[in-house]
Amino acid sequence: MEKMLLVLKNEFRVVVLRKSFFLTLILVPLIGTVIFGIFGSIGGTDPTSAIGRIISSPEEVKPEGLVDQSGLIQSMLEGMEADLIQFPDEAAANQALQAGQIDSYYILPPDFLQSGEITYLRTDFNPLGGMDRSGNLFAVIRHNLLIDDPQLLERVNQPYNLEVTYTSQQPVRDSGSFLSFMVPYIVTMLFYMVILTSASMMLNSITTEKENRVMEVLMTSITPTQMLGGKIIALGLAGLLQTTVWMGYSYLVMMLSRSSVPELATFIITPSLLVWGMVFFLLGYAVYAALMSGVGALVPNLREASQATTIVIIPLVIPLFFINTLAEKPNGIISLVLSLFPLTSPITMMARLSTAIVPWWQLAISVALLAATAFFLIRAVAGMFRAQRLLSGQTFNLKLFFNALRGKA
Amino acid sequence: MNNIWLVFKHEYSRHVLRKRFIIAVLSVPLMALVIIAASFLAARSGYDGRPAGYIDRSGLFANAQQLPVEEDAFMPAIQFRAYTDESAAQADLEKKVIQALFVIAPDYMHTGKVQMIALDSPGSQVQSDFQDFLVANLLAGKDPAVVKRLTEGSTLKIKNIEGNREMSDNNFLAILVPIIAGVLFMVAINTSGGYLLQAVVEEKENRTMEIMVTSISPSQLMAGKILGNLSVGLTQVVIWVLGGVAAINLLMRANPELNMGGLITPSYFWLMIGTFIPSFIMVAALMAAIGATVTETREAQQVSGLFTLPIFLPLWFISVIMSHPNGALAKVLSFFPLTAPITLPMRAVLTDIPAWEIIATISLLILTAVVAIWFASRAFRLGMLRYGKRLSWKELFGRA
Numbered sequence: 122m123e124k125m126l127l128v129l130k131n132e133f134r135v136v137v138l139r140k141s142f143f144l145t146l147i148l149v150p151l152i153g154t155v156i157f158g159i160f161g162s163i164g165g166t167d168p169t170s171a172i173g174r175i176i177s178s179p180e181e182v183k184p185e186g187l188v189d190q191s192g193l194i195q196s197m198l199e200g201m202e203a204d205l206i207q208f209p210d211e212a213a214a215n216q217a218l219q220a221g222q223i224d225s226y227y228i229l230p231p232d233f234l235q236s237g238e239i240t241y242l243r244t245d246f247n248p249l250g251g252m253d254r255s256g257n258l259f260a261v262i263r264h265n266l267l268i269d270d271p272q273l274l275e276r277v278n279q280p281y282n283l284e285v286t287y288t289s290q291q292p293v294r295d296s297g298s299f300l301s302f303m304v305p306y307i308v309t310m311l312f313y314m315v316i317l318t319s320a321s322m323m324l325n326s327i328t329t330e331k332e333n334r335v336m337e338v339l340m341t342s343i344t345p346t347q348m349l350g351g352k353i354i355a356l357g358l359a360g361l362l363q364t365t366v367w368m369g370y371s372y373l374v375m376m377l378s379r380s381s382v383p384e385l386a387t388f389i390i391t392p393s394l395l396v397w398g399m400v401f402f403l404l405g406y407a408v409y410a411a412l413m414s415g416v417g418a419l420v421p422n423l424r425e426a427s428q429a430t431t432i433v434i435i436p437l438v439i440p441l442f443f444i445n446t447l448a449e450k451p452n453g454i455i456s457l458v459l460s461l462f463p464l465t466s467p468i469t470m471m472a473r474l475s476t477a478i479v480p481w482w483q484l485a486i487s488v489a490l491l492a493a494t495a496f497f498l499i500r501a502v503a504g505m506f507r508a509q510r511l512l513s514g515q516t517f518n519l520k521l522f523f524n525a526l527r528g529k530a
Numbered sequence: 531m532n533n534i535w536l537v538f539k540h541e542y543s544r545h546v547l548r549k550r551f552i553i554a555v556l557s558v559p560l561m562a563l564v565i566i567a568a569s570f571l572a573a574r575s576g577y578d579g580r581p582a583g584y585i586d587r588s589g590l591f592a593n594a595q596q597l598p599v600e601e602d603a604f605m606p607a608i609q610f611r612a613y614t615d616e617s618a619a620q621a622d623l624e625k626k627v628i629q630a631l632f633v634i635a636p637d638y639m640h641t642g643k644v645q646m647i648a649l650d651s652p653g654s655q656v657q658s659d660f661q662d663f664l665v666a667n668l669l670a671g672k673d674p675a676v677v678k679r680l681t682e683g684s685t686l687k688i689k690n691i692e693g694n695r696e697m698s699d700n701n702f703l704a705i706l707v708p709i710i711a712g713v714l715f716m717v718a719i720n721t722s723g724g725y726l727l728q729a730v731v732e733e734k735e736n737r738t739m740e741i742m743v744t745s746i747s748p749s750q751l752m753a754g755k756i757l758g759n760l761s762v763g764l765t766q767v768v769i770w771v772l773g774g775v776a777a778i779n780l781l782m783r784a785n786p787e788l789n790m791g792g793l794i795t796p797s798y799f800w801l802m803i804g805t806f807i808p809s810f811i812m813v814a815a816l817m818a819a820i821g822a823t824v825t826e827t828r829e830a831q832q833v834s835g836l837f838t839l840p841i842f843l844p845l846w847f848i849s850v851i852m853s854h855p856n857g858a859l860a861k862v863l864s865f866f867p868l869t870a871p872i873t874l875p876m877r878a879v880l881t882d883i884p885a886w887e888i889i890a891t892i893s894l895l896i897l898t899a900v901v902a903i904w905f906a907s908r909a910f911r912l913g914m915l916r917y918g919k920r921l922s923w924k925e926l927f928g929r930a
Contacts, residue, residue: 218691233679233684234675234676234679235675237678237679237682237683237684237685238684238685238687239684239685239686239687240687240689241686241687241688241689242688242689242690242691243688243689243690243691244690244691245690245855245856245881245882246688246689246690246695246697246880246881246882247855247856247880247881248688248697248705248880255686259683259684262679262684263680266676266679266680267676267680272639272640273668273669275642276638276639276642276664276665276668277665277668277669277680279642280642280660280661280664280665280668281638281642281643281644281660281661281664282641282642282643282644283644283645283646283657284643284644284645284646285645285646285648286645286646286647286648287647287648287649287650288623288647288648288649442565442568442569442572443568443572443575445572445573446572446575450575452650453575455575
């Protein structure tokens with residue numbers, strides 16, 4: 122126990138005091154904020170911030186022209202006459218274009234009603250940037266298609282104002298609010314990232330010690346289980362520290378922007394979600410850290426390790442494929458299976474917990490399975506740290522990995 | 531010349547003829563297939579084919595027509611049963627005969643009020659299908675052409691004034707081409723660059739360098755190494771591109787409306803080649819130069835990370851570049867040699883670039899490539915026999 126504590130203390134100090142750890146701790150949220158700020162301000166048509174204005178200077182917006190050969194357009198929508206100028210024929214529109222009065226125009230061909238094709242001529246081509254202005258034209262066309270029945274048009278444009286009632290006891294995600302819609306996605310991505318980064322720290326630490334042959338010396342005075350235990354706990358704590366700092370920072374940002382974005386006020390993280398998050402993070406991390414150290418013990422150097430880890434990570438990625446299903450049907454069959462299987466359960470269970478109420482027995486089974494897996498994996502991996510394996514320099518392959526896990530040399 | 535060829539052959543065959551290379555090449559298309567399959571599966575699992583019920587209190591939907599069902603559709607349209615009695619509908623909802631119940635309010639025409647009742651969240655499609663159902667029945671009896679325009683909208687065919695370029699919904703996929711090409715370019719650079727870094731440091735690490743230089747000149751060794759490792763990355767990309775082209779051809783045969791042509795003209799193709807090749811050589815030479823100045827593989831990897839960062843930069847600003855292809859940012863990025871290979875083809879798809887800009891960019895790229903090679907061979911010559919101490923920038927640029 123004492124030796125484990127020693128390893129723990131040393132490992133934690135080494136990792137946390139490293140410059141790169143400190144940098145990621147500070148830089149990641151900072152860069153995130155900056156990028157978010159810039160992109161938030163240049164996303165729209167008129168950049169708001171100074172940086173946004175430098176990066177994409179607002180372009181002069183000229184009105185667009187319309188040549189109607191189909192005879193459909195009988196009246197313009199109110200307030201749109203200045204943005205969409207009607208011309209009798211193409212030649213007139215072309216002339217206006219040359220004169221610089223407009224910079225693009227639409228042609229509705231005679232058979233527009235049948236074919237639905239519109240030709241859109243722009244001086245600078247620019248198909249993506251041009252698209253966002255054609256909404257005006259579409260509104261005008263719809264208006265003229267149902268010109269004698271504006272009431273009907275309103276219904277066709279917006280078929281219903283839906284009011285949703287769910288009769289079961291389950292609280293179901295409200296798809297109306299953007300934030301509560303995003304929560305499971307954010308939680309899933311966050312868990313994936315955090316588990317992956319802290320487990321990779323484990324791999325890094327093992328391979329480094331193996332490569333510079335400290336490992337063999339260490340093994341003479343400490344058992345593999347003690348060493349692994351100490352390392353896993355230390356790096357887990359470091360990962361937890363990182364997550365807490367990031368979460369705290371984003372919480373702070375949210376609190377600060379609450380006044381400007383009223384939607385944020387409805388966004389609450391319940392304490393039980395936080396507690397379960399902690400449990401699943403620690404257990405999931407333990408499982409993956411153990412797998413990673415197993416890889417670390419077997420590979421000859423760090424370069425080969427990065428290839429081997431892709432195989433180990435695959436189960437961690439699987440829930441990301443099904444993220445839509447998890448969010449839509451948090452208690453469906455796929456969600457249930459993925460949240461019980463130990464390698465996928467930490468991420469899946471968190472996605473489910475953030476959208477719906479999960480029956481307690483499923484939580485219990487999931488935690489128990491995960492804990493058992495972590496326990497046996499750590500023991501099996503500890504068995505891998507034997508001299509012959511550490512020294513062999515054998516190239517890594519899957520067969521070797523699974524044989525070693527089962528304790529066969 | 532013979533020596534270069536020998537080095538080239540050695541470098542090339544020792545990577546390409548290995549099992550790991552073949553697995554790496556095959557894994558990307560396999561991964562793509564798995565992702566496509568998984569997303570289909572995920573979409574299908576969110577689909578619920580059970581009918582839904584509705585109670586019409588507005589009297590507008592008395593003789594409602596169902597949405598047409600295509601038998602072989604991936605997710606066929608949902609049918610809607612009319613109920614007059616709310617308790618019967620509720621009972622069916624409890625028995626899970628219907629997945630959701632919509633109640634249309636008496637003043638629906640004015641307010642659009644509809645209430646949806648469901649046990650828990652219904653299938654992904656039911657709400658949008660119900661909207662389609664409402665619209666289809668509201669418009670029943672109108673001129674079919676008008677109905678079609680209202681429900682399906684219209685297609686925009688964008689042309690430039692000269693009339694030599696056009697894009698519509700059919701070939702919109704072509705916008706993806708420069709992005710995919712850019713990503714492939716980066717993968718190729720990363721593979722070749724990684725190998726190259728390793729290749730330059732390796733002989734130093736295991737001390738065969740001294741023996742090597744007795745029978746080969748440093749510039750020959752360098753040239754052979756650069757060419758060999760570049761070809762490894764190119765081989766990988768060429769295999770993927772050929773596979774991708776074959777897949778697209780199959781797709782177009784099965785689905786003739788898709789049309790990738792029109793945008794990928796021969797001149798565009800040559801533009802891509804013209805930017806990619808010199809920038810490829812430039813980056814590779816820079817990588818080799820870094821490899822030559824450091825003494826350990828791990829150190830080399832850290833430094834090379836700095837170089838790959840600017841190459842990624844255009845992808846960060848992709849939305850800005852795409853919506854403002856003639857903006858200041860897009861122009862600057864398409865001139866700067868490290869960001870040009872991704873930015874220039876992207877802009878070329880979206881707008882007309884003046885010929886002088888293209889010529890200037892490409893000549894700048896070629897110039898930097900030549901300078902980078904010179905620089906790399908110099909760094910290599912100076913740092914070749916140096917152990918334990920990095921080559922400093924001062925020495926590199928000073929007189930040797």
